[in-house]
Amino acid sequence: MSKTTAGGNIDIKELSRKINAGAKKYEKDMIKFMRDMIAIPSESCQEKAVVLRIKKEMQKVGFDKITIDKMGNIIGRIGTGKTKIAMDAHIDTVGIGSLKEWKWSPYKGKMEKGVIYGRGATDQEGGMVSMVYAGKIIKDLKLDKDFTLYVVGSVQEEDCDGLCWQYIYNEDKLRPDCVVITEPTNLNIYRGHRGRMEIAVTTYGVSCHGSAPERGKNAVYMMAKVANEIEKLNKRLKNDKFLGKGTVTISYIDCKTPSLCAVPNQSYIHLDRRLTAGETKAIAVKEVTDAVKRTGLKPSDFKVEVLTYETPSYTGLKYPTEKYFPTWVLEERHPVCKAGVAAFENLFNKKPVVDKWTFSTNGIATMGMFGIPTIGFGPANEVYAHSVNDQVPVEHLVKAAAFYALFPTLFTRKN
Numbered sequence: 001m002s003k004t005t006a007g008g009n010i011d012i013k014e015l016s017r018k019i020n021a022g023a024k025k026y027e028k029d030m031i032k033f034m035r036d037m038i039a040i041p042s043e044s045c046q047e048k049a050v051v052l053r054i055k056k057e058m059q060k061v062g063f064d065k066i067t068i069d070k071m072g073n074i075i076g077r078i079g080t081g082k083t084k085i086a087m088d089a090h091i092d093t094v095g096i097g098s099l100k101e102w103k104w105s106p107y108k109g110k111m112e113k114g115v116i117y118g119r120g121a122t123d124q125e126g127g128m129v130s131m132v133y134a135g136k137i138i139k140d141l142k143l144d145k146d147f148t149l150y151v152v153g154s155v156q157e158e159d160c161d162g163l164c165w166q167y168i169y170n171e172d173k174l175r176p177d178c179v180v181i182t183e184p185t186n187l188n189i190y191r192g193h194r195g196r197m198e199i200a201v202t203t204y205g206v207s208c209h210g211s212a213p214e215r216g217k218n219a220v221y222m223m224a225k226v227a228n229e230i231e232k233l234n235k236r237l238k239n240d241k242f243l244g245k246g247t248v249t250i251s252y253i254d255c256k257t258p259s260l261c262a263v264p265n266q267s268y269i270h271l272d273r274r275l276t277a278g279e280t281k282a283i284a285v286k287e288v289t290d291a292v293k294r295t296g297l298k299p300s301d302f303k304v305e306v307l308t309y310e311t312p313s314y315t316g317l318k319y320p321t322e323k324y325f326p327t328w329v330l331e332e333r334h335p336v337c338k339a340g341v342a343a344f345e346n347l348f349n350k351k352p353v354v355d356k357w358t359f360s361t362n363g364i365a366t367m368g369m370f371g372i373p374t375i376g377f378g379p380a381n382e383v384y385a386h387s388v389n390d391q392v393p394v395e396h397l398v399k400a401a402a403f404y405a406l407f408p409t410l411f412t413r414k415n
């Protein structure tokens with residue numbers, strides 16, 4: 001099988017063989033890079049050191065241009081072709097929690113029986129390792145004439161998914177023809193996921209001395225009724241055949257009181273709302289508001305609001321955004337998805353699983369907000385994300401590098 005391009009005839013099967021060989025050739029380099037990244041703590045808003053480590057590796061393998069923008073995202077470019085392809089890995093991680101729960105150091109990059117362990121191995125520094133070495137393979141095989149590839153290491157995703165790409169799209173003016181999100185997919189191809197929102201509910205009571213609670217109005221008791229209605233609301237939310245059910249859960253609760261010997265005058269809950277197909281911000285806010293009203297509270301007794309994120313990045317830049325992250329799904333027949341499937345089949349001689357993520361990714365911005373066709377393909381299994389078993393198989397790093405190296409050629413030829 002061969003494909004004709006401006007550059008001549010290319011036998012895709014032979015090219016796939018060469019790419020697989022190239023990925024295997026750089027296995028030791030990828031292992032070292034992966035372990036180095038794990039050894040650098042890089043929680044959200046603290047990514048500077050790991051960004052500089054990525055820059056060093058991009059320089060080593062010969063990227064044409066490397067930029068660190070004002071937010072702190074690192075963007076490596078290869079090629080000068082008309083078709084623009086972006087691949088994204090967020091390079092921030094969650095924290096480690098209690099060290100007592102870990103069987104090994106979260107920052108040593110332990111390797112055992114072909115698996116690398118440590119914070120960020122799953123979610124999702126492995127994607128960055130594979131992308132960088134895909135760039136090296138592309139350079140080695142001189143595949144960079146028909147497209148321009150942007151390898152993006154994005155920041156603050158764990159704190160606020162998609163914020164980095166709002167900045168990249170609006171301020172850096174990077175407008176790719178498609179995006180590959182390299183979050184963990186267990187080497188499957190993903191084409192969407194539910195959206196999400198962060199909603200706050202506050203109840204307002206009347207404080208009084210705790211010895212005579214009947215004189216006041218306890219905001220916590222008011223909130224207890226609200227909590228029951230939120231639990232009931234979760235059971236009524238819409239279901240979608242592909243994406244699954246919308247959900248809502250209380251993820252935090254607090255109250256304000258003048259004293260531990262007083263009736264609280266204010267209570268607060270934080271809601272994690274996951275949005276399936278057809279669910280919008282307006283629908284979700286109305287559902288929560290209606291649920292609160294079911295308790296009998298008057299409008300003056302409560303407030304429902306969508307929250308805002310405005311924490312500075314490690315560079316000190318603030319880029320506020322509403323915490324509404326849209327649902328997105330790419331049609332399985334779309335050329336981007338078809339190019340991903342073709343890359344998988346040519347490299348690995350079998351059909352891929354085409355599915356979706358359970359959690360949320362930067363795809364909420366690239367496709368959910370900006371309509372850029374987006375798919376996902378990444379090393380590691382998302383079940384280990386944010387856990388003390390955080391891990392990535394070396395085989396996944398190698399195969400993902402091969403996929404990222406072949407995909408741009410196949411996508412460019414289908415367009």
